[in-house]
Amino acid sequence: MKNFFQFAERNTNYKQETLAGITTFLSMAYILVVNPLILGQAGMDKGAVFTATALSAIIGSLLIGLLANFPIGIAPSMGLNSFFTFTVSIGMGVKWEVALTGVFIAGVLFVILSLLKIREKIINVIPQDLKHAIAAGIGFFVAFIGLKNAGIIVGSEATFVSIGNLTSGPVLLALFGFIVSVIMMVRGISGGIFYGMVIATIVGIFTGLIEKPTAIVGSVPDISPTFGVVFNHLGDIFSPDVLAVIFTFLFVAFFDTAGALIAVASQAGLMKDNKIPNAGRALLADAGSAVAGAVLGTSTTASFVESSAGIAVGGRTGFTSVIIAACFGVAMLFSPILSVITPEVTAPALIIVGALMATEISKINWNNLAVIIPSFVTIIMMPLTFSVATGIALGFILYPLMMLGMGKLREVHPIMYVLGFLFVGYFIYV
Structure with missing residues (x-):
């Protein structure tokens, strides 16, 4: 297995990769809770969406780990699930079954573009300076998400954004986790981000800022309300509105994934001669997971920029993605425990990772x-x-x-x- 994942060439080991996988999973786990809530507003069964979300994350992460040897987690995209619900289903009045079929068609087109190596060609011709800018921009974006999730930055009608209440319990918990993680990192402790998240979670439970889980093991919700629905609505996609939806899914997912791959490859030191190794396989894995996700019953999947949290811990190979997939599998059985992974707990990891990714700006x-x-x-x-x-x-x-x-x-x-x-x-x- 070490030879398959090229541990020696990428200077890594099982412990480092496992910690990286768990860290990335913890940074992504919110999607298991948020995705059903968002897609549920489009009329979809929340339990079925939960199971579809977990299964699509398992499939996508395994594909990109085993096919491309990349330390990336794949799951339903946060931006595209919101577009699916609020723009397509609610705003345009498209039934969720038809919208999901649009996601499926976009995924099939993704697979075709990946097989023809068109996506890979586009990524490879992007100028080096723009690739550094993309990686740095995602760093600022990730840090902004972390600051927002922590409550450190809040919305303001007067100034658009403003400083939050730094004396509130959730914000203090996030700041505590941030300080613990940073101290561990500057002292050279491997897995400092992961340990900081764990310590912050324990402190949050003991102080009452995080509710104790009501149970340990939960049943896996039935997926039948969404599974295979797309095949019954293939004839409903030939309208201007739905075709426009398919194009938008195709466009946004294409460049979200391209940006994530460029950023992650740069951060992990995998970029060679301005090219991403195994980019074609990575893109094919991403496209394949989008098709699988639509069949299972969720909006478009994408490579998660939160994967950079695991890379900061030391993830360098596809074994990290295998661990991510395993964690999503376990999460299906232990779903009640997910309640302790709050935005305040994961926010410090995103802020720190954003800072690390932003160093790409010096290469422009x-x-x-x-x-x-x-x-x-x-x-x-x-x-x-x-x-x-x-x-x-x-x-x-x-x-x-x-x-x-x-x-x-x-x-x-x-x-x-x-x-x-x-x-x-x-x-x-x-």
Whole structure:
């Protein structure tokens, strides 16, 4: 197994990979609770969605771990489940069964694009500076999510965002977890982020900030209300609204995943010659999990940027993803315990990981204005728009324009010009 996952080449071991897998799972586990709540508002059975969420995470994480040897967790995307419910089902009035069929079709198209290596080709032609900007931008985005989940940053009508109540119990718990994790990390303790989460959870339970689980073992909800529903509605997708939905699922998931892969590969030191090794297999695994998730009964799956939490602990191979899948399998049986994994507990990990990922900003060529503008826009717009895909899109529009303005037309790959035009059309349409 060590040879299969290339432990020696990537300087890792079973303990390091296992801790990384558990850490990533704890950072992702909220999806088991949140996804059923969001999709339930579209009329879907919450119990069935819970089981579909866990199974799709198991399938996706195993696929990317075994096929591509990547330390990444895959599960239903938070942004796309909200789009599914609030924009498509509620806003456009599309029945959830038809919307889910749209997710399935988008997933099939993903598989085709991956097999033809079109997705891999697009990722490989992205300029190195933009790849660093994407990784750094996701770092700021992840940290912003952590600050928001901790209650350190809150919404404000006057200033858009503002400082939260730093004396409230949940915020103090998050700050405590942050300090413990940082101290462990600066002292060179392997797995400091993971141990910080565990200690914060224990303190939260003893202080009453986190409720004790009412049970240890729970039954696995029936998946039959959502399983295979997509096959009964394939004839309902040929309408302008649903076709537009399919395109949007395709667009957002494509670049969310591309951004996550670039960021994770950069953080783990896997990027070689501006290319991601086994990128084709990673993208195929991601596409395959999207198809499986739709059949099971959940919105589009994607590579989770929270995977960077496990990489910060030392995850370097697909064995980390195998552990993530195993944790989701256990979680199906011990679902009541998930209540102790609160946003305040996982927030410190996201803030720390965001800081680590943001170091990619130092690798950008800040002496070239044609690079500075698109890189800065890519970075800043990810947290401000709460969308990785939007930040990438804006950067991809500006980069060819900047290079064109400097008379460096031939230094930009033609695919970048095509993407720039497509993104302009996307923003006009949306």
